[in-house]
Amino acid sequence: MSEAASSSCVSDAAKRLEEQKARLRSLHTRRNESRKQNHQEVVEEDRRDKLPKNYEAKRQRQEWELEELEKRKEAEEKGQDYDRLKNMQTQADIAEKIDGSKRRKKNPDTGFADYEAMTMRQYQRLTTSLKPDMRNYSEMRQVMGDEQFYPSSNTLIQGNHYPTDSSIDRLVGDIEKQATKRDQYHRRRMFDPEANIDYINERNRKFNQKLDRFYNQYTEDVKQDLERGTAV
Amino acid sequence: MRLPKKAAKVKNKAPAQLQITAEQLLREAKERELEIAPPPPKQKITDPEELAEYQRKRRKEFEDNIRKNRSQIANWVKYAKWEESVSEMQRARSVFERALDVDHRSITLWLQYAEMEMRNRQVNHARNVWDRAVTILPRATQFWLKYSYMEEMIENVPGARQVFERWMEWEPPEQAWQTYINFEVRYKEIDRARNVWQRFLHVHGHDPKNWLRYARFEERNGAPSNARAVYERGLDYFGEENMDERLLIAFAQFEERQKEHERARVVYRYALDNLPKERTVDVFKFYTIHEKKYGERAGIETVIVSKRRHQYEQQIAENSYNYDAWFDYLRLLQNESQERDEIEDCFERAIAN
Numbered sequence: 107m108s109e110a111a112s113s114s115c116v117s118d119a120a121k122r123l124e125e126q127k128a129r130l131r132s133l134h135t136r137r138n139e140s141r142k143q144n145h146q147e148v149v150e151e152d153r154r155d156k157l158p159k160n161y162e163a164k165r166q167r168q169e170w171e172l173e174e175l176e177k178r179k180e181a182e183e184k185g186q187d188y189d190r191l192k193n194m195q196t197q198a199d200i201a202e203k204i205d206g207s208k209r210r211k212k213n214p215d216t217g218f219a220d221y222e223a224m225t226m227r228q229y230q231r232l233t234t235s236l237k238p239d240m241r242n243y244s245e246m247r248q249v250m251g252d253e254q255f256y257p258s259s260n261t262l263i264q265g266n267h268y269p270t271d272s273s274i275d276r277l278v279g280d281i282e283k284q285a286t287k288r289d290q291y292h293r294r295r296m297f298d299p300e301a302n303i304d305y306i307n308e309r310n311r312k313f314n315q316k317l318d319r320f321y322n323q324y325t326e327d328v329k330q331d332l333e334r335g336t337a338v
Numbered sequence: 339m340r341l342p343k344k345a346a347k348v349k350n351k352a353p354a355q356l357q358i359t360a361e362q363l364l365r366e367a368k369e370r371e372l373e374i375a376p377p378p379p380k381q382k383i384t385d386p387e388e389l390a391e392y393q394r395k396r397r398k399e400f401e402d403n404i405r406k407n408r409s410q411i412a413n414w415v416k417y418a419k420w421e422e423s424v425s426e427m428q429r430a431r432s433v434f435e436r437a438l439d440v441d442h443r444s445i446t447l448w449l450q451y452a453e454m455e456m457r458n459r460q461v462n463h464a465r466n467v468w469d470r471a472v473t474i475l476p477r478a479t480q481f482w483l484k485y486s487y488m489e490e491m492i493e494n495v496p497g498a499r500q501v502f503e504r505w506m507e508w509e510p511p512e513q514a515w516q517t518y519i520n521f522e523v524r525y526k527e528i529d530r531a532r533n534v535w536q537r538f539l540h541v542h543g544h545d546p547k548n549w550l551r552y553a554r555f556e557e558r559n560g561a562p563s564n565a566r567a568v569y570e571r572g573l574d575y576f577g578e579e580n581m582d583e584r585l586l587i588a589f590a591q592f593e594e595r596q597k598e599h600e601r602a603r604v605v606y607r608y609a610l611d612n613l614p615k616e617r618t619v620d621v622f623k624f625y626t627i628h629e630k631k632y633g634e635r636a637g638i639e640t641v642i643v644s645k646r647r648h649q650y651e652q653q654i655a656e657n658s659y660n661y662d663a664w665f666d667y668l669r670l671l672q673n674e675s676q677e678r679d680e681i682e683d684c685f686e687r688a689i690a691n
Contacts (some may be wrong), residue, residue, distance in 0.1 A: 112395075125461045130673065167598060221445070221480070221680065222478075222479050222480060224486075225479065225480040225483060226479065226483065226513060226517075227657055229483045229484075229487060229517065230517075231511065232487065233487070233490075233517075233521075233524070235521065236490065238490075238495075238524055238525055239493065240525075240526070242493060243495060243525060246402065246493075246495070246496075254496060255495075255496050256496070256498045256499065257499060257503065258500075258503055258505045259500060259503040259507055261500070263496055263497065263500060266498055267492075267494045267496070268461075269461055269492040269493065269494065273491065273492045273493045274459050274461060276491055276492075277459075277461075277488065277491040277492055278456070278457060278459060280491055281453060281456055281457050281458070302361070302365055303361070303364055303368050304361070305364065305368060306364060306367040306368050307368070307373060
């Protein structure tokens with residue numbers, strides 16, 4: 107009896123041991139699983155961080171553009187006017203907003219016209235971004251009185267105004283900004299070692315460049331003939 | 339000994355075996371680099387005497403360049419810029435003044451001079467330079483623009499205003515007036531802007547576009563009654579002989595925007611009655627659009643009928659033997675069931691030809 111009991115005890119113990127081992131193993135596997143999954147998540151997050159900031163937005167926009175292209179192709183095949191279809195499907199106020207933003211000036215650079223026009227263009231660019239200090243303005247108006255504040259060309263206001271340090275700083279900063287923008291308008295060309303040498307001198311090179319600028323459009327044919335050796 | 343003749347006769351006239359090309363000659367000449375002098379050895383300046391020596395040398399170079407070519411402004415400007423870079427303001431000023439003695443009409447000189455003063459925080463010096471520039475060359479818009487911009491940057495708005503007032507005394511072109519107006523609008527001085535607009539129209543009122551712009555301005559700043567007054571004054575200004583269709587069309591469209599459709603119709607009819615035939619095309623177009631949007635059927639029909647009548651009249655006036663035009667005209671009149679008298683008149687005229 108006791109032997110049977112003890113053997114059953116032993117087998118129970120063995121079974122319990124087995125069960126515990128199995129449980130331990132399952133815990134181990136679960137821990138390993140979780141570790142693996144955590145690691146995968148970390149890698150994913152790291153990759154997501156390293157993506158450029160507007161990746162999501164950019165991808166969405168690209169997808170949208172692709173869809174637009176496909177729809178446009180379909181409309182072309184069916185012979186419909188895609189723009190008209192689109193207009194019929196947009197809401198009225200949104201359509202108005204789009205129209206308004208298009209009508210607002212885009213101000214493309216039309217190249218050099220003459221110095222006065224370019225100065226005017228610069229002036230308009232600078233003044234549209236100017237934000238006047240209205241509080242200071244109204245204070246100054248109170249202090250100065252209307253006679254002096256709204257002068258005609260004859261009222262004597264010379265010498266009545268000396269600027270504060272901060273406003274002179276603003277002026278100097280603005281002048282320097284204008285200078286840096288001016289530098290952008292002429293870029294340094296790269297040195298081309300394979301270009302033809304038709305000069306003996308740096309001054310000669312510049313002069314040849316000037317000649318090319320003015321006469322190339324007329325002498326292209328002749329130059330090609332000379333290069334080839336015979337006329338066409 | 340026999341001296342060689344000046345132009346020895348060529349015996350062998352065949353081309354040589356090995357020819358040289360012009361390109362090769364140029365390349366060899368360039369690579370010889372005859373004129374490129376090696377750079378002078380770099381010197382470190384250690385004490386004030388050496389600095390003075392270096393500056394004296396640079397100044398001599400600049401003065402030599404000026405002596406070689408006095409009228410080249412770049413020589414003067416580089417000299418003055420260098421003096422500025424070594425913080426010798428008085429010398430830089432004197433260089434600029436000498437340059438102005440040579441050529442006081444050069445805009446770049448004045449601009450560089452004023453910019454130098456501004457960059458070095460010399461506001462009153464800069465004002466002096468700008469005043470002189472503006473007095474000597476009043477038609478150069480750059481000076482006025484940059485002067486007023488400087489005063490605005492320094493927050494001397496009355497000063498900027500006075501600069502603009504002085505400028506407007508010269509009655510500059512439209513864009514200049516527009517900058518003054520934008521300046522006033524920037525500081526929310528709409529009344530003063532109105533004043534400027536009116537003075538502008540005194541000067542540049544011959545172009546109807548300016549009247550339209552003023553009216554637009556009034557409309558946008560929330561004073562439609564003023565805008566109406568502007569349109570009416572414009573019509574008075576031009577009078578019957580010089581009437582411009584753009585003004586009338588814009589007036590009618592303004593009334594449309596103000597939802598005054600009867601007035602718009604009146605304006606359109608006035609335009610049709612008083613303008614010569616060639617200029618009524620646009621008027622018709624806009625009138626039909628207006629009627630289609632806001633008018634009754636009868637209104638639309640009358641407009642269209644009168645438009646086509648005008649067309650036919652024109653064709654007939656050109657060529658009185660244009661039978662097709664006559665027939666179409668008569669058929670139109672009959673279809674629209676106009677007055678019997680009119681149809682009869684028309685028939686008479688056709689037969690008279």
